[in-house]
Amino acid sequence: MELTAEQAAIRDTVREVATEEIRPTAAEADRTETFPEDVWETLADLDLTALTVPEEYDGFDADRLTYAIVNEAVAYGSLAVATALSVHALATSCIAEFGSEDLREQWLPDMATGQPVGAFALSEPDAGSNPAEMSTIARLEGDEYVLDGEKQWITNGQRSGVLVVFARTDPDDEGSVTQFLVPKDADGLSVGTPEEKLGLRASDTTSLSFDGVRIPAENRLTEEGRGLAAALSILTGGRVGIAAQSVGLAQAALDEAVDYAGEREQFDQPIADIQTIRHKLAEMQTTVRAGRLLTHDAARRMERGEDARMAASMAKYFASEGAMDVTNEAVQIHGGAGYVESDIERFYRDAKVTTIYEGTTQIQKTTIARELLDG
The missing domain is CATH 1.20.140.10 (Butyryl-CoA Dehydrogenase, subunit A, domain 3)
Known part of the structure; x- marks a missing residue:
């Protein structure tokens, strides 16, 4: 099946931006291990930071094929930039699909503009490819959850302003994994030193530490155990x-x-x-x-x-x-x-x-x- 005329036009536009604006920044960004924020602003101007944000929250609301086409075209210019964009899109997807109406209204319109940047905090130092083994804990205390634990390999770890975090609500139950929205400026949340990597060196990749991080109970995105x-x-x-x-x-x-x-x-x-x-x-x-x-x-x-x-x-x-x-x-x-x-x-x-x-x-x-x- 061929692309629609609209999909082909999106592909061609993003490929042109990738060739003329993203690729020229890639070598320096890789060499200095810094993310090209000017490129992020260009993606925002094209509404690409709104890819998985519903239209009612000022989003692009791309279909699945268009999402794939955009990811391919951005990666043609820089895989590091494409990775940052896809992780931001994962975060907005989670908020759009699982968040309350209040959370969606609070976060999605701004995230559609590219700020705050989203991050997806699933991986842990000892959990590897089995998230059921995660050790980050979220304890319910009154009308707040208190988070303690470590996350690793977090794309957009430094530059993000909001996190989608996965944690157990019962330390003895691997089936209690739950999804939470955590503002990056929450007390007790600290960001590790950026990783020195083989490739994808312009991508902002860090660890995250949660030490008594308190968030409102309303920031729980999924039912307990459904994360x-x-x-x-x-x-x-x-x-x-x-x-x-x-x-x-x-x-x-x-x-x-x-x-x-x-x-x-x-x-x-x-x-x-x-x-x-x-x-x-x-x-x-x-x-x-x-x-x-x-x-x-x-x-x-x-x-x-x-x-x-x-x-x-x-x-x-x-x-x-x-x-x-x-x-x-x-x-x-x-x-x-x-x-x-x-x-x-x-x-x-x-x-x-x-x-x-x-x-x-x-x-x-x-x-x-x-x-x-x-x-």
Whole structure:
């Protein structure tokens, strides 16, 4: 199924912004490990920070396929920027879907404008890929919850103004995971030192500590014990977003490799005339195209209300591993020029994280096998 005229126009507009405004900032942002806030303002001006905010709260309210298209196009410019945007969108999704009317009215219109930035605090130092093992606790005391615990690998950890936090309401019950909205300026909440990472270095990634953080009971987003199911539901859409970003990153690497192969000469001919290079590019093109089709299929299934867990996991698994393959081959085609500081080597470093966050490749395979074999 082809894109609608509106979807194609959105894709082309965001791709142009990614090429002309996002990509030129990426090298410096990576080198200095700072997020390009001017780019964030550009995304806000395009209403992209409102992607998952309903229209009644001044949002874009994008359908699932449009959401995927935007994620791919932004990642074409910078995966770090696309990651920040998708996490902000996860936070607004949670508030829109699970928050009370008062919480939605209080937070969503401003978040639609890009400020405050949202963060999604699920991962913990010892919980890994099993959020049921989380140890952050939220105790109900009168009309407040008191949060204690540690979160790790939090995108937008420093720059965010509001957090969606997952915590147990009963320390002895792994089924008591609940979702809460926590303002970033809450007393007792502290932000750790930014992580020094292999790639995605412009992304703001930190730990968070909760030491007696008090929030109103009304800031509970889900019923007690319903937070994990809510998280898994939201993460299905998140995996489609990461699949789309993986495709965007791979497409950027492929385009650079095609251009370089046409310009670089060896043995008195462009290397694009050498069969080995031609076959590499053919494989790369096929990988990018297949990843995009899987991603769009998962997005359309979600939009139709189908159970898209397996489709989302297949898209995320294939597209993220595909991004690793394509960026690796792009480095190889560039030779020494791809190994020194450049867009190509950054693409290669950035690609690895797509096989890890929002569920590792192994978690995706487990999900696919479960849906396939266990029903």
